[in-house]
Amino acid sequence: MSENNYDAFAAAYQADNENNAWNAYYERPAILSLAGDVAGRRVLDAGCGGGAHAAALIDRGAILTGIDASASLLEIAQRRLEGRARLLLADLNKPLPFEDGAFDLIIASLVMHYLPDWSPALSEFNRVLPAGGRLIFSTHHPFMDHQLAGSDNYFETYSFSETWQRGGKAVTMRFWHRPLHAMFDALKSAGFQIDVVSEPQPDPQISTLFPAAHQSLTTKPRFLFFSAAKA
Template sequence: MSATPEVAENDYDSFAEAYAAENETSLNNAYYTRPAILNLAGDVSGRRILDAGCGAGPITEALRDRGAIVTGFDSSAKMVELARQRLGDDADVRVADIDSPLPFPDGAFDDVVVALVLHYLEDWTAPLAEIRRVLKPGGRLILAVNHPIIYKLIHPEADYFKTVKWTDEYTFDGQKAVLTYWHRPLHAMTDAFAAAGFRTAVVSEPPPAPEAYDLFPEELAGRKAFLSFLFFVLEAV
């Protein structure tokens, strides 16, 4: 009997188009994560920005539209294909893995954006070291990860203080997908940032974009904000 092939974790190639289509207009991505990242980034005109784990490129595009000089990468070849379609053939978007040495020189970027990527990794040591390497001194790392309270809300019996693997099921544009995450407590995040040579400048739990309240009246009824992701601005020291 032949062995059942092992399914790759977080295989975005298998649902890239559905994921990209869903998140063009989704509350969590289009009206929460993206505006929060852009607000934290502020005036980016002329800044060299790396979008690490760029997916289909919506944040990369928004930063470019605001005058940034953008570069992006993703480990999913299909996502990179979608990003190139979105950004044009001349866009510097390539296949690379945040958990491996990055194909960029030291101090190449003013800012690095890492939106909803690090929570897929058990160990942040090497990725943060590489991000620190490609940032100029004083550069910013702007990132979003699963809020650490989410795991505890979904699994009340769990130990919040352990770094632990967990999965959740989703439907993206009608296609089912399973994503696997690593929960870590807040202090483990900030300890990792400090060890990699970053100073925490901002910790943010933002509200969604103002227009979200009209577009998602049921989900946001009676809420000014909600728990989903946690946002940071870190400075390379």
């Protein structure tokens, strides 16, 4: 199966994402905690997938727009959100179809590690935010990536692949590792000021629901979370 083709396994991916340890009890709670009070805020969910984050944000009063590169995942989100959000097909490697300052907050959940270059996306995120607008995102922790990839040089930006099993299919996913300093440099160059860098602990419920995942998530780096403001 071709790399990063979410359309080919969208339903199986979303079913897993909905309730697994990594997304439901670790990544999603951490992102929503960083987002804080979103009532009345214009929020862009960049890489919205099947709409799990979007649903939670809408329930908290956000005026939500979601974008994703997968038409099949957007269809799942459309059914789930029942018209409560504007959903569009868009590629984060290209200019976004929004006016300057269109959003107060951007959420980008586990999408940045698919991008070979952060500059185009971060530049567009900056453009569609007003001064003081916030960007919150999660990405693969570079220490986790480097260990998985088995590369010789942590300080390089390089791609590597991993095979997932979803819905009885083997799916090849390609990611981009970048060292920590490169993440900070990219944000600064795009006009963002970082206010939070987080390596959170999972939801305590995970200890009984997923003991093995609890052991891993409480002792090893997994994802890295940023909150940054447009300078």
